[in-house]
Amino acid sequence: MLSRSAQGLYWMGRYLERAEHLCRMLRLQTEALVDRPVREIYLGWSRIYGAMNRQPPMGSIELDGDEYTLADSYTLADDLTFERSHPNSVWSCFALGRENARQMRHCISAGMWTRLNLAYLRIQKLEIQDIWRTSPESFYAETSVEIDTFAGVAESTMYRDEGWSFMQIGRLIERAQLSISLLLAQTSTEENTDSDWISLLRIRHALEAYNRRYSVEVKPSQVLNLLVTDPLLPGSLCRSFDVAAAELASIAPGPDSRSSGAAHRLAGRLCALVHYEWPDRQDREDLLWQMSRHCRDLHDLLTAAYFDYPIEDSPVL
Amino acid sequence: MNFDNYELDPSIYDEMFTRDGAPREHCRKIYEALSEFSAEELGSIQERVTRSFSSEGITFTVYGDEEADERIIPIDCLPRVMGGADWRQLEAGLTQRLKALNLFLEDVYGQARIIEDGVIPVDVVRGCPQYRVEMRGFSAPHGTWVAICGTDLVRTNDGFRVLEDNLRVPSGVSYMLANRKAAKTSMRVLYRSSKVQEVEHYGRVLLETLRELAPRGRSDPSIALLTPGVYNSAFYEHMFLAGEIGAELVEGRDLIVNDGFVYMRTTTGLRRVDVVYRRVDDDFVDPLVFRPDSLLGVPGLLHAYKLGNVALVNAPGTGVADDKSVYAYVPDMIRYYLSQEPILSNVETRLCRRPEDLEYTLDNLQDLVVKRVGESGGYGMLIGPHSTQEERNEYAEQVRADPADFISQPVLALSRSPCLIEGGFEPRHVDLRPFVLHGRTTRIVPGAFCRVALRRGSLVVNSSQGGGGKDFWVLED
Known part of the structure; x- marks a missing residue:
């Protein structure tokens, strides 16, 4: 497969995963605006900006009277959802995912493209005031569903060639990185309430699984274990790394054999960290930081091995 | 809905009606079917067609228009219909014309007998900016300089006229296919009963043509479609065609030339490319030979082509044959090279150089x-x-x-065809761009991109100037 196509599909996977993740966070946050105490709303925004490593448009978020926090919420939601100049807003991620799909249309199925394009045409016209007055949470819910549907159409229609693998690897690395940032944001805060842990589970699509596997009673250590090590949970780190490593193993080695080999080993190492390190480690925050760095390195290695390799000494087929 | 208020002008050929207002023989069926549709039905057909274009993202780009970088070409849902006999005449004429044009290119970059024999003045050819001195002395494999041509035809009361031979990187064929797909699904019963000749195999025919041009001994050639990129107005078409023929869609930066061979950068290493269907203009195709500032092309591509290691479709330099001055001489070329009378006439053209x-x-x-x-x-x-x-x-x-x-x-009285305008049937001017393919033999799919000047009274059909399109049906006999 053409390197540029593979790279386009990889990025498509990443951007759409990012858009969906953000939609899920914003859905919970806008739901909270209805009935949660102002302090919780304030912490919610801080956590989202913290996890994204981004400054809010007004510089910092102040915990002030009711009305201020709610008015700020409008600005913050706009910034995270529709801000064109913000590369990680829902709008930008969606547009970039769709732009990659547009350029690689011949590499994906027709159904995937149509799904994504229709969703894009819907979102493209919207602005914050269109969603804010009625039900912002339904906008986020619908957008999440659209990306899920896209993934479902991909699952049932896309040819399982390298393009599929690169798209999956992009999604999974992104998913793991976002998950790790959330977990870090959560573990670094002292004052987590039950509802914070439940939010975390909901953002990772894991609340139902948690209730089934454990109970409705929330224990932080169990939440962490589920999100990190449960092989049955689609959004767990364990599953993301296992599937990414398997997809990577199914791709022929890249022309830059050094980076390619290093990428394979690093993917394996990430799997080993969740399977064999996590259960016995006390300093889990450190371990999460380590995994986060590895994810970034894996991205660089993949780029060097498959997309951007030096052509001077690469093999001729 | 009826045609009672449909306006006929005896000085303009109408595609559906004769001068006295009766539907033409081959249009009777569609005339009756359209008359039976209610205004609401036609409205919803039109809406569905437009919606399908937008959801599938069938777009083009208008230069200098930052706002709408992806525009949808407006499509009229009523097909233009042609009888089989008319089409056969066109087919013969197009084949003859392309044959002469390829002979002209081979000659004009070779011995230039046609100039020596005084058929075309030397300054018309050499003065043409599309004449590429870099191609002098080159002989194209199988004599095929132009493998893909999109001829613009118009119809007047005096018959068909060739308006332009597009011999460089003609576009529009994806609209022929998209219009067909949309028309077919929106007028199912009429389509079936009309016995329309198919166009859907265009991709296969294009692939056969490209394969015929592959360098010797490559039985399963690897084919790449070279696009200037996503900002090009026809990017949708490039992507679409790459999918149709199973080619990689490449940009200049994906290709490199090494030891006279062309390679593309893949995830497993450099893979050789045998045929490049390029949709990049001559000027930009190879910065070593043409414009040195071009980032769209591939350094060394022309060298690889001249060595015979890769096929370039169309060959560089074909623009000299569709130049608007050289155009005036095409009928003479046909007589000169083929000793035949032209089947398709030119539009009477005056060259201001005279x-x-x-x-x-x-x-x-x-x-x-x-x-x-x-x-x-x-x-x-x-x-x-x-x-x-x-x-x-x-x-x-x-x-x-x-x-x-x-x-x-x-000013030609371009023929008109009924269109659905604001809920009624109104005539609009149309032209026709069929696509002629030639590898070692000539192949023409019985269809065309039919362009419509949607503005009332307008004669300009170009998509970049507010024109639209409609499906074009060639009926079986």
């Missing part, structure tokens, strides 16, 4: 269409009857300053 033609053009500006030789896409032209005195004065100055850059033609 003093008597210049004088005539300047004296009759209000009745003529004047075009710049080097422009395409409807840019830089003057339509006399639709212009103001001031515009004509200004244009006349430009013509006087560089007469060789201009040609003039009479």
Whole structure:
């Protein structure tokens, strides 16, 4: 497969995963605006900006009277959802995912493209005031569903060639990185309430699984274990790394054999960290930081091995 | 809905009706079917067609228009219909014309007998900016310089006329296929009963053509479609065609030339490319030979082509044969190379480089269409009857300053075809761009991109100038 196509599909996977993740966070946050105490709303925004490593448009978020926090919420939601100049807003991620799909249309199925394009045409016209007055949470819910549907159409229609693998690897690395940032944001805060842990589970699509596997009673250590090590949970780190490593193993080695080999080993190492390190480690925050760095390195290695390799000494087929 | 208020003008050929208002023989069935649809039904058909274009993202880009970088080409849901006999005549004419044009290119870059024999003046050829000295002495494999051609045809009361031979990187074929898909699903019963000849195999025919041109001994050639990229107005088409023929869609930066062979950068290493279907203009295709500032092309591509290690489709330099001045000589080329009379006529063309033609053009500006030789896409032209005195004065100055850059033609009464306009049937001017493919043999899919000037009274069909399209049906006999 053409390197540029593979790279386009990889990025498509990443951007759409990012858009969906953000939609899920914003859905919970806008739901909270209805009935949660102002302090919780304030912490919610801080956590989202913290996890994204981004400054809010007004510089910092102040915990002030009711009305201020709610008015700020409008600005913050706009910034995270529709801000064109913000590369990680829902709008930008969606547009970039769709732009990659547009350029690689011949590499994906027709159904995937149509799904994504229709969703894009819907979102493209919207602005914050269109969603804010009625039900912002339904906008986020619908957008999440659209990306899920896209993934479902991909699952049932896309040819399982390298393009599929690169798209999956992009999604999974992104998913793991976002998950790790959330977990870090959560573990670094002292004052987590039950509802914070439940939010975390909901953002990772894991609340139902948690209730089934454990109970409705929330224990932080169990939440962490589920999100990190449960092989049955689609959004767990364990599953993301296992599937990414398997997809990577199914791709022929890249022309830059050094980076390619290093990428394979690093993917394996990430799997080993969740399977064999996590259960016995006390300093889990450190371990999460380590995994986060590895994810970034894996991205660089993949780029060097498959997309951007030096052509001077690469093999001729 | 009926055609009671449909306006007929005896000076303009109508695709559906004869001069006295009766539907043409081959149009009877569609005439009846359209009359039976209610206004609501037609409205919803039109809406569905438009929606399908937008959801599938069938778009083009208008240059200099930052707002709408992806526009949808407006599609009229009523098909234009042609009988099988008319089509066969066109087919014969197009085949003859392309054969002569390929012989001309082989000759003009070779011994130039046609110039020596005084059929075409030397300055018309050598003065043409599309004449590529870099191609002199080159002989194209199988004599095929132009493998893909999209000829613009118009119909008048006096029959068909060739308006332009597009021999460089003609576009529009994806619209032929998209229009067909949309028309087929929206007028199911009518389509089935009309016995329309298929066009859906265009991709396969294109693939066969490209394979025939692969360098010797490559039985399963690897094919790449070279696009200028996503900002090109026809990017949708490039992507679409790459999918149709199973080619990689590449940009210049994906290709490299090494030891005279062309390779593309894949995830497993460099893979050799045997055929490049390039949709990048000559100027940009190889910065080592043509424009050195081009980032769209591939350094060394022309060298690899000349060595015979890769096929370039179309060959560089074909623009000299569809130049607006050289166009005037195509009928003579047909007589010269084939010893045949042209089946398809030209539009009477005056070359302002000739003093008597210049004088005539300047004296009759209000009745003529004047075009710049080097422009395409409807840019830089003057339509006399639709212009103001001031515009004509200004244009006349430009013509006087560089007469060789201009040609003039009479304003043609382009034929009209019924369109659905604001809930009623109204005639609009149309043209026709069929696609002629030639590898070692000529192949023409029985269909075309039919362009429509959707603005009332307008004669400009170019998509970049507010034109639209409609499906074109060639019926079986």
